[in-house]
Amino acid sequence: MTGVHLDPTRAPVAFGRLAIPELFARLEEADTDTKLRALLSLCDVTHDPERLYQVVSEGFLGQLEVLMKDDEPAVRTRTCELLHLLTSHDIGRHSLLSSSPLLSRLSLLLDDPSVPCRTRAHRVINSLVLLPAGAATLQPLLAKLMAKLEEEEEEEEVQALLLSTLNCCSRQDALAALAHHGVTLIARKLPHACSDIRREAAGAMMALSVPVEGKRQVCEAAVLPVLAGLLRDQDVDVQANAAGAIMNTVVITTGKHQCLDLDVLPVLLALVSERRxxxxxxxxxxxLVLYSLRALTSLAEAPEGRRRLLEQLPVLVGRSQAPKDDPDICKAARTAVSVVTWKP
Incomplete structure (x- = not known):
C-alpha cells in the first residue's frame, strides 16, 4: 500500500467547510513555521472561489490585518500573497476596499524593509486600483505613491507596479496627480532601460495629459521630445502610450507648435502607413495607429501642419480606403483627411 505524501511546507487541510476555520486557527499560534505552513495552504485552497468566499464572508480578514504586523518578514510576505489572491475575485476586492484598517496597514507595507513584502504589497494595491471604486478609495495614497517614484533603489517590478497604480489613479482623477508634480516625476521614468517601466510611465503620462492643465504641464516640462523618441521604441505598447500622450497634448496650440518643431509628423505618418x-x-x-491618426488630425488644425500633411495626403487616403482595415482606423483616417483638406 502506498503511503500518503504530506508536504512539510504546508499545513494539513481539513475536509470541506472545516478547512478555512482550521487553517485560520493555526495562524493564531506563536510558532512562525506553523503560521507559514497555514498561509501556504490557505493560498492553495483560496484558488477555489467557494473557499475564497468563505474567507471574506466569515470574518477572517481581521486576522490577516494582525499578520501584516508580524515581526517575521516571511509571514508578512505570505499574508500579502493571500490578499493578492483575494483580489482575483470581485467579492474579495470589495471586501478589502471596505476594510479601512486593512488598507491602512497595507499602505504601511509599501515601506516594509523586506523587498518581497514590498513587492507583494504593491501587487495588492495595483489589483485594487484596477477597479474605478478602488482607484477612488485609494486616492489618499497618491502623495505617498508619488513620493516613492523618487526612490531609485526600488526593484524594477516595484517601479512598474507603482507606475501602473498611478496610471489607474490618474485616469480616475488626473488633477489630483498633477497637483503632486505627477508630470515631472513620471517623466523621469520615460527613458528607463526597462520596457515595462517605459510602458507604464508613458501610460501614466497619457492619463495625466487628458485635462488642459496636464497638457500645459507636459509642454512646460519639455516632455514631448522624450515622448517623440518613444514613438521609435521596440515595444509596441510603449509606442502606443507615447502616441496617446502626444495625441492628448497636441490638442492645445503650444503642443501643436512643439510637435511640429520636433518634426514628429514623418514619424506619425510612418506608424500609420506601416502594416504587419x-x-x-x-x-x-x-x-498605436488610432492615436497616431488622431494626433495627425489635431496637427492638421495648424496651418503649418496642414501644409505638410497635404504633401503626404496619399498616405492618409490609402489608410481610409483600405478594404481590409479595421473600421475604427478607416473612420479615424477619413476624419484626418477631411481636416487636412478643409478649406475656409
Whole structure:
C-alpha cells in the first residue's frame, strides 16, 4: 500500500467547510513555521472561489490585518500573497476596499524593509486600483505613491507596479496627480532601460495629459521630445502610450507648435502607413495607429501642419480606403483627411 505524501511546507487541510476555520486557527499560534505552513495552504485552497468566499464572508480578514504586523518578514510576505489572491475575485476586492484598517496597514507595507513584502504589497494595491471604486478609495495614497517614484533603489517590478497604480489613479482623477508634480516625476521614468517601466510611465503620462492643465504641464516640462523618441521604441505598447500622450497634448496650440518643431509628423505618418503581415500583431498595433491618426488630425488644425500633411495626403487616403482595415482606423483616417483638406 502506498503511503500518503504530506508536504512539510504546508499545513494539513481539513475536509470541506472545516478547512478555512482550521487553517485560520493555526495562524493564531506563536510558532512562525506553523503560521507559514497555514498561509501556504490557505493560498492553495483560496484558488477555489467557494473557499475564497468563505474567507471574506466569515470574518477572517481581521486576522490577516494582525499578520501584516508580524515581526517575521516571511509571514508578512505570505499574508500579502493571500490578499493578492483575494483580489482575483470581485467579492474579495470589495471586501478589502471596505476594510479601512486593512488598507491602512497595507499602505504601511509599501515601506516594509523586506523587498518581497514590498513587492507583494504593491501587487495588492495595483489589483485594487484596477477597479474605478478602488482607484477612488485609494486616492489618499497618491502623495505617498508619488513620493516613492523618487526612490531609485526600488526593484524594477516595484517601479512598474507603482507606475501602473498611478496610471489607474490618474485616469480616475488626473488633477489630483498633477497637483503632486505627477508630470515631472513620471517623466523621469520615460527613458528607463526597462520596457515595462517605459510602458507604464508613458501610460501614466497619457492619463495625466487628458485635462488642459496636464497638457500645459507636459509642454512646460519639455516632455514631448522624450515622448517623440518613444514613438521609435521596440515595444509596441510603449509606442502606443507615447502616441496617446502626444495625441492628448497636441490638442492645445503650444503642443501643436512643439510637435511640429520636433518634426514628429514623418514619424506619425510612418506608424500609420506601416502594416504587419501577422494579423495578431496588427491587432496589437490598433491603438498605436488610432492615436497616431488622431494626433495627425489635431496637427492638421495648424496651418503649418496642414501644409505638410497635404504633401503626404496619399498616405492618409490609402489608410481610409483600405478594404481590409479595421473600421475604427478607416473612420479615424477619413476624419484626418477631411481636416487636412478643409478649406475656409
Amino acid at each position: 503581415k501577422d494579423g495578431e500583431e496588427e491587432k496589437r498595433r490598433k491603438a
